[in-house]
Amino acid sequence: MTLLLDNHLGGRWQTGSGAGTPLFDPVLGTELVRISSAGLDLAEGFDYARQRGGAALRALTYGERAALLARIAETLQGQRDAYFDIALQNSGTTRNDSAVDIDGAIFTLGQYARWGAKLGDARWLADGAAARLGKDGSFQSGHVLTSQRGLVLCINAFNFPAWGLWEKAAPALLSGVPVVVKPASATAWLTQRMIADVVAAGVLPDGALSVVCGSSDGLLDALQPFDLLSFTGSADTARAIREHAAVLRHGVRMNSETDSLNSALLGPDATPGSDAFASAVREVVREMTIKSGQKCTAIRRVLVPQEQAREAADAIASALAGVKVGNPRNESVRMGSLASRAQANAVREGIGALAGEAKRVYAGDETALVDADASVGAFAMPHLFAVDEAEASSLVHDIEVFGPVATVVPYRDAAHAFALARRGAGSLVASVFTADEDFAERAAIEIGHAHGRVHVVTPEVAKTHTGHGNVMPMSLHGGPGRAGGGEELGGLRALAFYHQRSAVQGPQSLVESILRKAAAFPDA
Numbered sequence: 001m002t003l004l005l006d007n008h009l010g011g012r013w014q015t016g017s018g019a020g021t022p023l024f025d026p027v028l029g030t031e032l033v034r035i036s037s038a039g040l041d042l043a044e045g046f047d048y049a050r051q052r053g054g055a056a057l058r059a060l061t062y063g064e065r066a067a068l069l070a071r072i073a074e075t076l077q078g079q080r081d082a083y084f085d086i087a088l089q090n091s092g093t094t095r096n097d098s099a100v101d102i103d104g105a106i107f108t109l110g111q112y113a114r115w116g117a118k119l120g121d122a123r124w125l126a127d128g129a130a131a132r133l134g135k136d137g138s139f140q141s142g143h144v145l146t147s148q149r150g151l152v153l154c155i156n157a158f159n160f161p162a163w164g165l166w167e168k169a170a171p172a173l174l175s176g177v178p179v180v181v182k183p184a185s186a187t188a189w190l191t192q193r194m195i196a197d198v199v200a201a202g203v204l205p206d207g208a209l210s211v212v213c214g215s216s217d218g219l220l221d222a223l224q225p226f227d228l229l230s231f232t233g234s235a236d237t238a239r240a241i242r243e244h245a246a247v248l249r250h251g252v253r254m255n256s257e258t259d260s261l262n263s264a265l266l267g268p269d270a271t272p273g274s275d276a277f278a279s280a281v282r283e284v285v286r287e288m289t290i291k292s293g294q295k296c297t298a299i300r301r302v303l304v305p306q307e308q309a310r311e312a313a314d315a316i317a318s319a320l321a322g323v324k325v326g327n328p329r330n331e332s333v334r335m336g337s338l339a340s341r342a343q344a345n346a347v348r349e350g351i352g353a354l355a356g357e358a359k360r361v362y363a364g365d366e367t368a369l370v371d372a373d374a375s376v377g378a379f380a381m382p383h384l385f386a387v388d389e390a391e392a393s394s395l396v397h398d399i400e401v402f403g404p405v406a407t408v409v410p411y412r413d414a415a416h417a418f419a420l421a422r423r424g425a426g427s428l429v430a431s432v433f434t435a436d437e438d439f440a441e442r443a444a445i446e447i448g449h450a451h452g453r454v455h456v457v458t459p460e461v462a463k464t465h466t467g468h469g470n471v472m473p474m475s476l477h478g479g480p481g482r483a484g485g486g487e488e489l490g491g492l493r494a495l496a497f498y499h500q501r502s503a504v505q506g507p508q509s510l511v512e513s514i515l516r517k518a519a520a521f522p523d524a
């Protein structure tokens with residue numbers, strides 16, 4: 001039997017009961033470790049986090065908590081090789097793709113450590129200046145943000161076991177809120193190992209960081225008033241969680257990051273041969289293949305002026321033909337497997353559905369897999385689809401195929417392009433490729449309401465931009481509507497979720513004193 005991973009809850013390591021659920025190598029099909037949360041006393045563990053972890057964190061200033069984040073980053077940096085090894089075994093990703101998750105996590109922690117240090121000795125945040133309520137100014141109002149007194153339950157998706165943990169935990173811990181993380185089962189190993197390393201290094205106070213690996217049964221029942229819930233995963237699961245009795249009863253504040261039909265929009269000037277066209281093709285191929293397209297921010301729809309649609313599809317297809325797919329242990333491989341057989345089946349189903357409504361422009365050849373067996377590994381080959389008319393298919397605008405799959409969609413004019421971008425019904429990100437800044441500005445404002453982020457690539461920034469799908473801690477991550485309606489990151493803006501904003505009304509001297517002792521939010 002393989003190793004049964006322990007859970008860290010109630011300030012101690014605990015073994016779940018039963019044989020547990022096995023985790024697999026999605027390339028080789030071998031069993032790696034097992035997880036179980038059965039039999040854990042979740043209510044006791046959650047209480048410990050709230051009482052012990054919360055109190056200890058809140059006793060520190062922002063600056064002191066920021067120093068803890070820096071030590072976590074240092075601890076993780078020291079074990080980086082082990083994390084790449086786990087990702088290689090359990091996620092089927094190439095080293096470059098694992099880096100997006102692992103180095104992305106460490107980078108994000110480092111950023112919050114730096115931003116947090118600027119908050120210094122403060123223990124609460126001020127939102128704006130005092131306002132006069134009475135005529136003579138003696139009675140005033142000020143807005144403060146104070147740390148939430150519950151815990152945050154972070155329920156994460158399988159595709160980012162490292163970054164998904166720390167992009168949530170960093171702002172939570174900096175805010176003084178203890179974290180309980182439940183990683184997605186398929187890839188829970190990396191999350192568990194990172195937490196084990198941080199616990200072993202003794203960086204955080206007891207109860208500040210807990211991990212429960214395995215079934216989600218009973219987790220939501222253990223929530224109490226003032227607890228927070230930060231979810232990343234599918235829209236269906238988000239809906240079920242939002243409607244859970246304990247979440248409704250206690251009015252649990254929930255942040256939800258779900259699926260998204262992100263688009264890349266080639267401006268009218270992005271004609272073949274232009275820099276904007278070349279940038280767009282490069283980015284679409286990158287987005288389709290990084291982590292085998294298993295990124296919530298990946299480009300799913302490529303919106304192209306109708307005159308250019310065929311050439312764009314051909315250019316993307318010919319670049320995809322150069323992508324070697326297979327066992328990430330082989331250095332020539334650029335794209336590895338999906339995370340599990342279940343994901344491979346779901347992607348295959350999605351490709352089948354899209355094929356019913358769209359033309360298949362490119363389909364990777366499964367027989368060309370490098371050092372891998374398609375009947376054993378969880379592989380999905382890159383697929384590019386196209387439609388002759390944007391409205392000819394509704395599925396293209398409706399289903400998120402969570403793999404290396406995208407569709408080229410032609411548009412008639414700018415208004416049509418913006419309307420198509422909005423057909424995602426709320427997306428995480430849209431990118432715009434153009435040399436025309438007026439067009440880019442119009443796009444950013446026209447589609448902003450339906451997106452969490454608009455990423456503009458002009459020839460000037462073709463080499464320096466950070467990537468359509470790359471979530472940088474300085475920028476907001478999240479999107480309205482279908483994307484979940486959540487907001488994460490965006491610098492210190494992320495702290496808002498973990499604080500309560502309240503107005504203090506009283507004598508001018510009191511309000512001024514409270515605001516004077518606060519750190520300014522969101523700019524430190």
Ligand code: NAP
Nearest residue numbers: 156157158183184185216232233234237257258259260296
């Ligand atoms: P999922 O099936 O919805 O699972 C997400 C998490 O919820 C997992 O930890 C899962 O645990 C847990 N879960 C499932 N049912 C639950 C329940 N009834 N109560 C509490 N927790 C429950 O999603 P996934 O397949 O892991 O992830 C893929 C999806 O996530 C894609 O749609 C992708 O777009 C989205 N995603 C979004 C973002 C974003 O930032 N917007 C980022 C990454 C991924 P188990 O694994 O144990 O079932």
